[in-house]
Amino acid sequence: MTAQLANSHTSLQSKELKILIVFSRLNDFKHEIYDGFMDKIEGKATVDLYIHQFSTQNAFHFEKVIKEKINQYDYFAFMMHTSYLNEDFLKTINSVPTNKLIILEKRNEFIRGKYACVYQDFEQDIYEALFKAKEAILKYSTLNCIIQEHYANAYFVIEGLKKFAKENNLQYNIYSDIEENTIRSKEAYLILSERYLAETLMCCKNKKMVVGEDIGIVSYNETPIKEILSGGITVVSTDHFQLGKNAADLILSGRQEHIRNSFLFIRRNSL
Known part of the structure; x- marks a missing residue:
């Protein structure tokens, strides 16, 4: 998948806060996270969505895009959905000031400093x-x-x-x-x-x-x-929807905390 930038919810009125969400791909679960995020934001920011495949050959392009956008956004929310990020990707993510950085789904020990995170254990x-x-x-x-x-x-x-x-x-x-x-x-x-x-x-x-x-x-x-x-x-x-809401809440409150997202057990007839 080639990297592409798509404006989301252009009807949002507030221009004071700008957020870039970075996903590695889109699927039903990412849509739920996005919907939860937008539900909590409720028009308090402009939100853009960027899809980038985290493969080695795309590392240079990823760095170029983030460098170009670094002064255009107040927050960068990254959800890589991968167990391995090479040094080039980590270098780019670490170039984002920690007060602008939020990591979704999984904590990463190689991301430096105090940053906001909503994670699964x-x-x-x-x-x-x-x-x-x-x-x-x-x-x-x-x-x-x-x-x-x-x-x-x-x-x-x-x-x-x-x-x-x-x-x-x-x-x-x-x-x-x-x-x-x-x-x-x-x-x-x-x-x-x-x-x-x-x-x-x-x-x-x-x-x-x-x-x-x-x-x-x-x-x-x-x-x-x-x-x-x-x-x-x-x-x-x-709870994917809640994960999105938690991420938006961290941004709106300015907190640099790590929050463990809620996990659900839904009993039905198959067990």
Whole structure:
């Protein structure tokens, strides 16, 4: 994806405060974050959205854009959604004065100084969500995690699951793909991709397994379709809308704090 700058909510009246939000890509969850941000801003600022792919070959262009914009904005809100940023990207982010900087979703130890941040604690979030679902999960013999190898926060999610499983003497497996024998009766599954969720449900259909009885399913990240899919899919999810609101609140209040975003466990018929 080529980098592009898009003006957002040009009807906003206030020109006293200008904010640039930087996302690595757009999806349903980023839209929720953006909507929460704009809901809290409520016309108190002009907000622009910049989409940039954080690949090595784009580092120079990223630096050029931020340098050009550094005096045009009061705040820069970065959400990179990646586990690795090379030195060039970090150098650019560190060039933004900390009183203008806000980081979304994940803290980074290589960003210097005191800056504002709304973050997810991926390991603890998963552990606490599974703990809330403990009674339902322990009906099953094994807890499986199906997670993409390239998922940025895979290590932390897996560590949270392992901690829960070990504390409860529960067998667990980690899979990065789905094969015919991956989906088994009397086992529970934490699934971190929409594609893997669809494949799991198709496999259950083919094997005539009843979701919520023969097999337990917990999906990662809430979407409206999960309320009705297969009678309701149980979900663990950060509150994306609230993440956006928290970020806007930090900006409007001028606070340079690190806020852990709320994480949801929504119990439905699939568990």
